[in-house]
Amino acid sequence: MTSTLPTQITAVTVPAAPPTNGLGAAGGSATQLPISARLRQRLQEAKAPFLANDNISAHLREGEMDQLESEVTDKIRELLRSLVIDIENDHNTAETAERVARMYLHEVFKGRYQEQPKIASFPNVKKLDEIYTVGPITVRSACSHHLVPILGSCWIGIKPGVRVIGLSKFSRVAEWVFSRPHIQEEAVLILADEIERLCEPEGLAILVKAQHYCMKWRGVKEPQTTMVNSVVRGDFRRDPNLKAEFFELVKQQESVLGY
Numbered sequence: 001m002t003s004t005l006p007t008q009i010t011a012v013t014v015p016a017a018p019p020t021n022g023l024g025a026a027g028g029s030a031t032q033l034p035i036s037a038r039l040r041q042r043l044q045e046a047k048a049p050f051l052a053n054d055n056i057s058a059h060l061r062e063g064e065m066d067q068l069e070s071e072v073t074d075k076i077r078e079l080l081r082s083l084v085i086d087i088e089n090d091h092n093t094a095e096t097a098e099r100v101a102r103m104y105l106h107e108v109f110k111g112r113y114q115e116q117p118k119i120a121s122f123p124n125v126k127k128l129d130e131i132y133t134v135g136p137i138t139v140r141s142a143c144s145h146h147l148v149p150i151l152g153s154c155w156i157g158i159k160p161g162v163r164v165i166g167l168s169k170f171s172r173v174a175e176w177v178f179s180r181p182h183i184q185e186e187a188v189l190i191l192a193d194e195i196e197r198l199c200e201p202e203g204l205a206i207l208v209k210a211q212h213y214c215m216k217w218r219g220v221k222e223p224q225t226t227m228v229n230s231v232v233r234g235d236f237r238r239d240p241n242l243k244a245e246f247f248e249l250v251k252q253q254e255s256v257l258g259y
């Protein structure tokens, strides 16, 4: 029993040596952190939010999307293994990890990683002050809770201010905003903020009607349920007639399109 004492004593002396352990690997381990960990660290240091519906493009450096793609691919492969899918022998899922990683980073969630599309605004020289609507703009998004699709349509109503942007630009901003995991209510607010920043309208109204696959495909399995929500700002908020006019215009467009 007393024989354990000497070994304890020698054990105490051992920690004096460790600085040489790892043969330099300790210095290298910081750079060997997965790219996502380095990005999270960078975002936290910059106090930049990186929630599912935030855009982090300002913090990405050249080549890092490729590194992210390879990390995500590895993780999806592990996910498939955890789902007990024989990806080594199943020809259908052999390349699924690569496909899903590309889909998330470059397609369905690209609005998190890509910069805002370049959109020029112009002075409203003709002093346009009539409201107009743009729509339907296709909504392709995914719910933050289950990462399954949210698909629908969006209408934007504008009462021009001092600056205007081209009609087609609204779809580009909308696509950029929607291509992130979202909660529909927040998506509409984020889109409204971006449009206000771009063209500072006197009034802005946005209506989104979408089907949530977390209700169609799973959960309550209500295939017909559509979620409708809207945001009205500026003159559309102050003037009930203007607001009514926007919803009337949307209704007319819908009936023309047979919605």
Ligand SMILES: [Zn+2]
Pocket (backbone or CB within 6 Å): 143, 144, 145, 146, 147, 148, 214
């Ligand atoms: Zn969901």
